[in-house]
Amino acid sequence: MSDTSTPGDVEPGHDHEHHHEGPGYATPQAAIEESEREQLAYVMSLYVGTDVDAPDFVAVVDLDPDSETYCEIVDRVEMPERGDELHHFGWNACSSSCHMDGLERRHLIVPGQRSSRIHVIDAKDRRNPELETVIEPEDVFEYDLSAPHTVHCIPDGQILISMLGDADGELPGGFLELNEDFEIEGRWEPPGEIEMNYDYWYQPRQNVMVSTEWAAPKTYYPGFDLEDVEAGNYGRKLHVWDWEAGTVEQTIDLGEEGQIPLEVRFLHTPESTHGFVGTALSSNMFHFWRDESADEYRAEKVIDFESREHEDWDMPVPGLTTDILISMDDRYLFGSNWLHGEVWMYDISDPSNPRRADSLSVGGTFGEIQEVQGRELAGGPQMLQLSLDGERLYWTTSLFSSWDDQFYPEEAERGSVMLKADVDPRRGTLELDEDFLVDWGDCPAGPARAHEIRWPDGDCTSDVWQ
């Protein structure tokens, strides 16, 4: 911005030119233009709940097609203790801190979902990351919180983690804040703002955060019990927060069609108030947006995945839409129907009216493709990650150790896989790349599960813009 700019051209305090000294990219489009093809992936890998006597680990997967070790796990960062259930993780800094000179996207914050232990990994050497420090469960329980889930950085160097339970694994959950030295700063919000918690996403320019609901840890930890749904022990609400104040401004009950709202994503463009949330049990997609005239957020079901009959099942099989993501150009919503065995992409150029572009029937209960390179898939598509340029979609197959045991028991014996589809974002098509397979069945200590995927330099589910 030049000194002669007319006041009013930009919001106060926001530098539109983004003198780009800090981590990340100036804009979502810059992430598409400036990023290189992903050469490595970090993948949460786990043994918890099996008889393999080994700790969970972060897998470093080689994604460089020209490499001799393409599609192999080339490094494993083992956790110090067993029993963590590595699940979701995040960076100490992303594009939301791109104004912060000297701050680097360097440390991975890796929580144990069951153990409540929080690990910090130094990934300065992208190919050989090392465990740096550990926050022990007892130190987390002191804040009457447990079960860490989503990790996002706060623009000034702090880290915010959604916590699904209290110290006993009951409700309420809340949010734990870490400072830039990876020490617990305290509870982020005043206690009592929410009961259930799960995922969250924030859109700082709109001063808004949206959080979702799974259940109390003691409810979902052992597996899915339909009695708990009938008893109202699973969530169906969205919470709309004042991001700066850390208080809930509005709660939206999504109703019967909105049971178990899990992953929530705002569009990447920082101006947008639009986003999507997948309600896993009801297997629907909700679009939410700020209704300016009513001065509040609204949510509306825009995609409904029907349950399907299967001869081996007594009841119709729900899709179980457990993960979604939005392409960096905000054109497509991708998602997985874990029980059906489907990955799909919808055109969301009109967010109120998503249009099915393409899908792949792979793995799971109904997938047309049940093996890749002779490897039985033994599970459905689950956690997704998309290349920043939107041309390669990857996914793993494990949801949560105890839920896997319930719906895909063979995954414990065979391990998870990571698969890839080539995406044509101009034609709106998906094509399975059968040359790509990463197999957690071959891990040295025994078959492992694989969950969330991240790229070393930001991805479609990590980066936020101010």
Next chain:
Amino acid sequence: MTSHDVTLEWPDGRSRTIEVREDETVLEAAERNDIGLPFGCRTGACGTCTGRLLEDGDDALTHRRQPRVLKDRHLSEGYVLLCLAAPRADCRIAVGSSVHTELVENPWK
């Protein structure tokens, strides 16, 4: 401190008898003996360490704190949390990862 002989029995027929003090949990004693049993939260919320008591009556083991994850139907079927359970008598316990998978079933199949 009084201790008791606790026999851990895996589904494949393997078994190990270890001495467990009344002031320690079965999981702690197993770790002391380098036996790798599954576990997770160690607070009674997650059920990963679930075992099943293979004795009549339920007074051979006592939970140190409330086994919150176990529902009444689980407790009446003899399921115990090894991260919280300390012995009060010699006993046999079914262990291994298959035990915690018995807590829930696929509700639609």
